Amino acid sequence: MVAFANGRFTEALIQNTIQVLALPIYSIGLGVNPGLVGLAISLPRLWEAFTDPYIGYLSDNFRSKYGRRKPFMVVGVILAGLFYALLWSPPAGMGSTVVFLYFLIISLAFYTAAAVYLVPYYALGNELTSDPQLRAKLMTFCAVFISVAGLMTPWAYSLSFIPYFGVNEIEGVRVIGIIGGTLIIITGMLPCLMCKEQVTAQTQPKFHFMSALKNAFKTRPFVILCSVYILGLFGILLVSPLAFYVGTYYMFDGDKAAMSKLYGWLGSSWALTSILSSPFIYWLIKRFEKKAVLIASLVLVLIGQASQWWLFTPSNPYLSIISFVLSSPGIISLHIIIYSWLADVCDYDYLQSGLRREGLFSAVYGLVVKSAFALAIFCSGIIISIAGVNTGQDAIQSPEVILRLRLLFSIVPPVVIVIAIAVAIGYPLTKKRMAEIQQTLEQRESASV
Known part of the structure; x- marks a missing residue:
């Protein structure tokens, strides 16, 4: 479990540091329009979303002495680490258009490599155990490793100001990129080396891509699962980049260095609360229905x-940590339960189809979720531009702009979360239903021996 959970540490580095660094480095530091920065992040995510199902299909149907998943994972994580380092080394002395194009192209390469690693990795996790409680335990381990990464990633921007790394954050982030890329490769290789794949799945007949893709979207529990996860996080992702602007220009009157330190503490408090609450969340899952725990978490x-x-508030900026501490257990619970549900859905599909299609379901899940999140990231950049935010090293924001940012930052997430709660109520795979599915599958496998 620990070896597999290291891959979630890798995933957190891949996903989270870009959210932390992209706008401060490319928009505030290098003067690229925030709408273009949002586009440079969202387009690769959209591309990745549509390539995910095909990568999952290739992995499900791949046959080798090293397994179905590991060959993809090894190649993907090495390339992802290399492209990550390049992502934070934009050409010096170039105009904002060239810098934007560089960021876009390297982001496309980086997210493609990340997908080659992450899609088979998710599928491998779904195959490790058929016990719903062990799946929840595995996802709890994963949540802890995500949170450990969360202790580090929020400090990426603050660390770029270290004088030893360079004269400013633009030079310092190059060193951060090299360190991050190295960590991605090292931690991402551990599941490749230490986790075992299912042997029986390698002997099943191959299946057609399009028919399997259609069936995935017809699977009701899967559609509800994706909808809940998207709605639970969409509003937060839509306005999360605004946190840096609200903090910098409302709480710290334009002091980027001061906000970078608070941003680090916000992320660390979020991660530490996640680590401390994960065992309690697992305890709740063992004793109550996952759906009930999820709804309480969303509240x-x-x-x-x-x-x-x-x-x-500018009167005491560090009070903002309280809001992160309140949200953190709910978000980590959402991650634990949704990924546990995804493994349950794969068993539900296996009962219906007779095929193990973890790779495809993981990939289709990625397609839906990443498309939605790409839209959220793109819209966040547009929102920042429409709000009238000025960019550049010494930009100043008007009170009207700051008020718009604060309203969006505080109102949008709660509204979307209410919708997520309404959708979650209809999820059908209860503990009782999963026990029935497991019993039927065991009887089927015993009869086939």
Whole structure:
């Protein structure tokens, strides 16, 4: 479990540091329009979303002495680490258009490599155990490793100001990129080396891509699962880049260095709370229905997000940590339960189809979720531009702009989370239903021996 969970540390580095660094480095530091920065992040995610199902299909149908998943994972994680380092080394002395194109092209390469690693990795996790409780335990381990990475990634921007790394954050982030790329390769290789694949799945007949893709979208529990996850996080992702602008220009009157330190503490408090709450979340999952735990978690996130209107205040900026501490257990619970549900859905599909298609379901899940998140990231850049935010090293924001940012930051997430709760109520795979599915599958496998 620990070896597999290291891959989630890798995933967190891949996903989260870009969210932390992209706008501060490319928009505030290098003067690229925030809408273009959002486009440079969202287009590769959209590309990755549509390539994910095909990568999952290739992995499900791949046959080798090293397994179906590991060959893809090894190639993907090495390339992802290399492209990550390049991502934070833009050409010096170039105009904003050239810098934008560089960021876009390297992002496309980086996210493609990341998909080659992550899609088979997700599928491998779905195959490790058929026990729903062990799946929840595995996802709890994964949540802890995600949170450990979360202790580090929020400090990436602050660390780029270290004088030893360079004269400013633009030079310093090059060193951060090399360190991050190295960590991606090292941690990402551990599941490749230490986790075992299912042997029986390698002997199953190959299946057709398009028919399997259609069946995935017809699987009701899968559609609900994707919808809940997207809605639970969409509003937060849509406005999360605004946190840096609200903090910098509302709480710290334009002091980027001061906000970078608070940003680090916000992320670390989020991650530390996630680590401490994960065992309690697992305890709740063992004793209650996952759906009930999930709904309670979303309510907690709603409270935390709404509180940001009062807690992000210039009179005491560090009060903002409270809102992150409130939201953190709910978000980590969402991750644990959704990925546990995804493995349950794969068993549900196996019962219906007789095929192990973890790779395809993981990939289609990635397609839907990443498309939605790409849209959220793109729209966040557009929102920042429409709000009238000025960019550049010494930009100043008007009170009207700051008010617009604060309203969006505090209102959008709670509204979307309410919709997520309504959708989650209809999820059908209860503990009782999963026990029936497992019993039927065991009887089928015993009869085939």
